[in-house]
Amino acid sequence: MPDTNKSIGLLYEMAVFVSVVETGSFSAAAKDLGVSPSSVSRSVSRLEEQLACRLLERTTRKLRLNEAGQAVYQRCRDMRGAAEAVLDVSERINPKPQGELRISIPKAIGHLLVHPFMPEFLRQYPDIDVQMLLEDRYIDLIDDRVDLVIRITNHPPQDMVGRKLIDIEHVICASPQYLEQFAPLTHPRQLREHSCIFLGEQPKDRQWTFHQGTQNITVEISGRYAANHTQVRLDAAIQGIGIASLPYFSVHQAIRRGELIQVLPDWRFVTSYTGGAWLLYPPNRYLPAKLKVFIDYLTKSLSRLPQIPPALKKTDHENRASSSK
Template sequence: MSTNRLISLMSEMAIFAKVVETGSFSETARQLGVTPSAISRSVTRLEQALGARLLQRTTRKLRLSESGKEVYARCVDMVNAAQAAMLVSSQFTPEPQGLVRVSVPKAVGRFVIHPHISDFLAKYPKVDVQLQLNDRYVDLIDDQVDLVIRITDHPPPGLMGRRLINIDHMICATPQYLARNGEPLHPHDLKAHNCIFLGEEPSDARWKFHQDSNRVSVSVHGRYAVNHTGARLDAVLNHLGIGSLPYFTAKEALQQGLIVQVLPKWIFRTNYCGAAWVLYPPTRHLPAKLSAFINFMAERLG
């Protein structure tokens, strides 16, 4: 095949890879802003040029043929090489610029990352930020984001990352609530209190503490459970009970004396403790806009 012919088919190869990724002509068309018939014609042209049927079409789904599997792997390599070329070129941009798309868990995004965004935008006037707050698992490729922040002990295999901040939890209450109901001196004393917890899983109502070699697990009860840290903070501030909160949510109220830590000599552990890591695909050439965002947040949170 001539070079000219090969170049003309590169767009068809990229579209074919996208069709396999989405599993649908219509979804590919929606993402690329064209019609499903245009996507179908593009795949047909590629099949005719290669002299092979790449996709087996049914009324419900698309399935790769044997030759299609091999061609798809090479098309993915081509798309990845093009993306790598774009990343290399961004290294020579004199200053960071472009859109940074970041996915963050809701509470971490609202209380940890969002407060620093205005300063970041002021420092880098050519960089825009799209902050996506959600608690579901986000895939960098499938969800089309540049960076993802996760609470984890270590970056998962296949990704690079930088540790931003430890996520520690505590239990808190207002001085007024404790004056009215008494202050727990031992984790087991929490059984007599109205406790405000996450409420998504049965284990959320089983609070775990340790102090040196002592390990204590307590089943707590309360009239209000809510899966948002800001709402739990509001409930605590309204004297509803003793609430479980990440330190980053409780910090300002603690400093102002509006709430106090309960059982401060005990370490409170939840399934959501760990560290917030900013993660990205492994590359030797991280775009300037991403390096700027990562370094800025690491410095601020460090």
């Protein structure tokens, strides 16, 4: 009589084996499953060890099923088909979005961009609970048991499904009161004469880089105040402590209200925190309803946010300063 516990313990390995056969390689299967190639290799090896037979003939260029592998593959494919049928039944019986969502988001984006939309989401979907993990460190979806992650990058990982939510651009700005004490800034090198408010987590945070046409200029700045929190730097700039580096999504309202003025608007300020904010999740043919509705809701909500223009027009303050030269 078959050992039921043993067969249940091999269900994951069987599914991985089917993916390897159908994609043609460990790396392709890993991409499809959202895991590492080494993890896929270990799963197939465990299956072969438990069955006490070799299933795949490995060459330097491709994988080939042997006779035993053909027989095992057919049965494993039937097993996966049964699992997919169960999921289909589940969707038909209970299509209502429900359950817990664990989402990893960088602190500033979570606080200033995502959180404002969460009350309405929770009202629309009363059966979904959300746990937001506000962390700037790298999060592994599998190891950290999260459903979705938002990362700032220009190169989203190929083994994940991604939706670009918004472009993250940074600007430097200061209060009108601070700027009135100095001559107008027309070139990034003049920042050396100012007190700058910066991130302060690593030495390169003191190096501000600017692009204009074919020019790339990096300036070593200094200042009396550093803070690794966007809201703190924003408040410090409004209070007139100095010139701050800030993501545009955090500062556009203060600029519109006249509390802050963008400095050097004709130069593009670039940091390692510049790029697209991507919503990432493992590839999955059967995406749970709770994930579907959240992804659609957040994508639609953030699409309405203002994007930084190529260069903000000079403010009245700067025009007055230029005309007085």
